[in-house]
Amino acid sequence: MKHEQNHTTPMRYGMAIDLDKCTGCGACMTACMAENNVPFKEDESDKLVSITWMRIFELNNGKAFPDTDICYLPRPCQHCEGHGGHSPCVSVCPATATDYSQETGIVSQIYTRCFGCRYCMGACPYHARYFNWWDPVWPDGMEKYLSPNVSVRMRGVVEKCSFCFHRYQLAKNQVYLDGERKVPEADYQTACTQACPAGAIVFGDLNNPEHQVHQIVKPDSENGNKSRNPRAFRLLERLGTNTKVYYLSNREWVRRAGDNYLAHEKTGQVSKPHH
Amino acid sequence: MDTALIPKGVKRCPMWQFLLGLGIVGAVLLWGVYAMLLCWFKGLNQTNMNDYYGFALWIWADLAVIALGGGAFFSGLLRYIIGKDELKHIINYAVLIGFICYSSALLILAIDIGQPLRGWFIFWHANVHSMLTEVAFCLSCYFAVLTIEYIPLILENRQLDKVPFFHNLSHNMHEIMAVFAATGAFLSFFHQGSLGGVAGVLFGRPFAFREGLLIWPWTFFLFTWSAAAYGPCFTLLITWITEKVTRKKLVKDNVIELLAKISGWMIFTYTIAKICDTTRWANITAPGLGQNLADFYTGNAFYGYWILFAEIVLGGVVPAIILISAGLRKHPTWRVVAFFLGVMGVSLNRWVMVLQVMAVPILPFDTWALYYPSWQEVATTLLPVAYGIILIMISYRYLPIFPQEAELNPIEEETSTAVEAHTKSAPDLEPAKA
Numbered sequence: 001m002k003h004e005q006n007h008t009t010p011m012r013y014g015m016a017i018d019l020d021k022c023t024g025c026g027a028c029m030t031a032c033m034a035e036n037n038v039p040f041k042e043d044e045s046d047k048l049v050s051i052t053w054m055r056i057f058e059l060n061n062g063k064a065f066p067d068t069d070i071c072y073l074p075r076p077c078q079h080c081e082g083h084g085g086h087s088p089c090v091s092v093c094p095a096t097a098t099d100y101s102q103e104t105g106i107v108s109q110i111y112t113r114c115f116g117c118r119y120c121m122g123a124c125p126y127h128a129r130y131f132n133w134w135d136p137v138w139p140d141g142m143e144k145y146l147s148p149n150v151s152v153r154m155r156g157v158v159e160k161c162s163f164c165f166h167r168y169q170l171a172k173n174q175v176y177l178d179g180e181r182k183v184p185e186a187d188y189q190t191a192c193t194q195a196c197p198a199g200a201i202v203f204g205d206l207n208n209p210e211h212q213v214h215q216i217v218k219p220d221s222e223n224g225n226k227s228r229n230p231r232a233f234r235l236l237e238r239l240g241t242n243t244k245v246y247y248l249s250n251r252e253w254v255r256r257a258g259d260n261y262l263a264h265e266k267t268g269q270v271s272k273p274h275h
Numbered sequence: 276m277d278t279a280l281i282p283k284g285v286k287r288c289p290m291w292q293f294l295l296g297l298g299i300v301g302a303v304l305l306w307g308v309y310a311m312l313l314c315w316f317k318g319l320n321q322t323n324m325n326d327y328y329g330f331a332l333w334i335w336a337d338l339a340v341i342a343l344g345g346g347a348f349f350s351g352l353l354r355y356i357i358g359k360d361e362l363k364h365i366i367n368y369a370v371l372i373g374f375i376c377y378s379s380a381l382l383i384l385a386i387d388i389g390q391p392l393r394g395w396f397i398f399w400h401a402n403v404h405s406m407l408t409e410v411a412f413c414l415s416c417y418f419a420v421l422t423i424e425y426i427p428l429i430l431e432n433r434q435l436d437k438v439p440f441f442h443n444l445s446h447n448m449h450e451i452m453a454v455f456a457a458t459g460a461f462l463s464f465f466h467q468g469s470l471g472g473v474a475g476v477l478f479g480r481p482f483a484f485r486e487g488l489l490i491w492p493w494t495f496f497l498f499t500w501s502a503a504a505y506g507p508c509f510t511l512l513i514t515w516i517t518e519k520v521t522r523k524k525l526v527k528d529n530v531i532e533l534l535a536k537i538s539g540w541m542i543f544t545y546t547i548a549k550i551c552d553t554t555r556w557a558n559i560t561a562p563g564l565g566q567n568l569a570d571f572y573t574g575n576a577f578y579g580y581w582i583l584f585a586e587i588v589l590g591g592v593v594p595a596i597i598l599i600s601a602g603l604r605k606h607p608t609w610r611v612v613a614f615f616l617g618v619m620g621v622s623l624n625r626w627v628m629v630l631q632v633m634a635v636p637i638l639p640f641d642t643w644a645l646y647y648p649s650w651q652e653v654a655t656t657l658l659p660v661a662y663g664i665i666l667i668m669i670s671y672r673y674l675p676i677f678p679q680e681a682e683l684n685p686i687e688e689e690t691s692t693a694v695e696a697h698t699k700s701a702p703d704l705e706p707a708k709a
Contacts (some may be wrong), residue, residue: 261565
């Protein structure tokens with residue numbers, strides 16, 4: 001029995017995204033949309049009403065040529081753990097339509113329970129949550145190419161990146177059939193990770209020292225899961241959202257762009273959150 | 276035509292005038308209903324909301340009407356629990372205004388959610404950690420209380436009152452009204468606070484986030500306090516507007532002045548608390564999260580420091596000074612200016628705590644997001660205003676809303692007619708007596 005309990009050590013699936021490798025090609029966005037049946041409209045130019053579970057931001061250092069430098073920052077849902085699973089969105093949802101899994105560390109979204117109040121969208125500082133302002137309409141014939149593993153969402157509910165949770169479920173089923181207990185690292189990878197041609201995205205269990213993501217990030221569980229890697233940072237870390245998506249860069253201005261700092265503060269200086 | 280329904284001892288405008296007024300406001304109401312149906316059948320793509328503005332005009336309207344409707348619970352508390360007996364002359368109107376405000380809030384919420392048919396999930400799948408859950412429960416319960424408080428008033432209609440059952444029911448309900456007033460105050464303390472908590476718990480949004488006491492952010496207490504402070508201001512402002520429209524004095528000055536004075540002191544203390552909260556937030560909370568005041572009030576075309584000044588000074592300090600100063604309070608013009616500024620101040624506070632929260636960029640590489648409502652949003656926001664006016668028109672015409680109206684507006688003709696009628700009927704009674 002004790003042996004079994006050791007096998008159920010909670011996982012914390014997360015990502016390390018190397019911004020110095022990202023070319024901003026958008027393959028991750030495309031793969032994500034195809035994998036997760038993300039709806040789209042004829043005109044997607046207004047990004048305030050277009051659904052992009054994975055969105056790439058273009059950052060620049062604000063300097064004029066020839067010192068200009070740019071960086072592309074892919075932004076999936078950050079799967080915040082907050083304090084004890086109280087991520088910003090999970091704690092506010094009035095109908096428990098979004099949940100923090102203590103087993104995987106993944107923030108889920110239950111589409112059939114969401115009634116579209118959008119409080120979670122207001123709570124998310126990363127704008128990772130999207131509302132279905134329209135019913136999904138697929139071009140003729142395209143509905144045949146939708147993934148059968150992911151339910152399409154109806155008008156009036158919120159959706160977001162799930163770290164391709166359906167892939168975890170499939171991998172878990174396979175592991176069970178194979179008589180194993182743990183999902184191997186290679187058996188559960190997100191679509192964006194696999195699509196990235198530069199290998200900028202690494203995905204796995206942050207709690208598992210055998211996983212590459214753990215080895216890159218070296219999370220410090222005694223210090224709010226802050227990375228021990230000096231190249232690594234998390235978006236808006238000082239808010240206390242305790243995210244599971246880590247970014248890597250050698251460039252100081254990029255690391256500084258990941259959080260809000262007062263003029264005199266050093267990059268990486270994170271005060272203890274008030275809450 | 277409807278004379279038999281009009282309360283005794285008061286005069287109402289001719290029927291055609293009443294119907295004309297109803298028709299004009301009714302047209303606005305129908306426009307709103309049309310927009311509401313568009314939103315229900317076509318979805319929220321009818322609005323100008325977007326993924327940055329998940330909360331917009333409607334949530335502001337909700338928060339504003341609930342704060343303004345706070346006059347009902349606070350006047351009830353003062354009248355029935357604290358024992359300010361003079362307020363019995365305005366409590367009916369406070370209840371009616373509260374009823375309108377809360378029913379409007381529920382209607383707006385029903386339009387605002389993406390899947391209206393699933394609205395009940397908030398009760399069925401309730402998340403006890405969510406401020407919105409608490410709001411939904413308390414709001415619904417308090418609306419039930421307001422309905423109970425409004426029913427005896429309806430039963431006091433001249434014709435309904437003739438039915439012994441209704442007469443006795445109304446009388447008995449009045450007898451136990453203190454229980455409902457206390458329940459209403461209890462529920463209001465929580466849902467007004469939770470509405471403040473809606474923004475205050477957003478630890479991902481430094482503009483909104485506040486520390487607090489145990490699980491309640493400071494905005495929880497500020498919202499309850501401000502609703503109690505400004506709610507009576509709104510009751511008094513609507514009373515003043517009603518007096519102007521009807522061209523009658525409906526409530527005696529001593530009643531108005533008492534409520535105005537209490538409101539003034541509440542606004543004064545609230546404003547001090549608000550200043551303390553803002554000072555702490557600007558100097559400790561926000562800098563602790565890497566942001567300073569300039570991040571929230573510069574770099575965009577609309578949200579400047581003016582809004583802070585308008586909310587706290589024009590909408591807080593100024594009306595507080597006017598209403599607590601006896602000389603200014605007794606001056607009708609200054610008093611109304613204070614009511615107006617107070618209503619503006621609390622509405623602006625709710626705007627800031629909803630719209631500006633959404634507008635401020637959080638990611639350092641993001642930009643301000645500004646928004647303007649679509650006509651459907653405007654129409655559906657005016658819908659409850661039109662509904663409120665209609666309900667006031669009907670209630671005022673047929674119910675004894677203002678107990679002092681007959682005394683303040685004696686009707687010469689009716690008095691003489693009544694005497695004549697009495698004289699005429701006397702001979703008819705003679706045979707019976709004989």
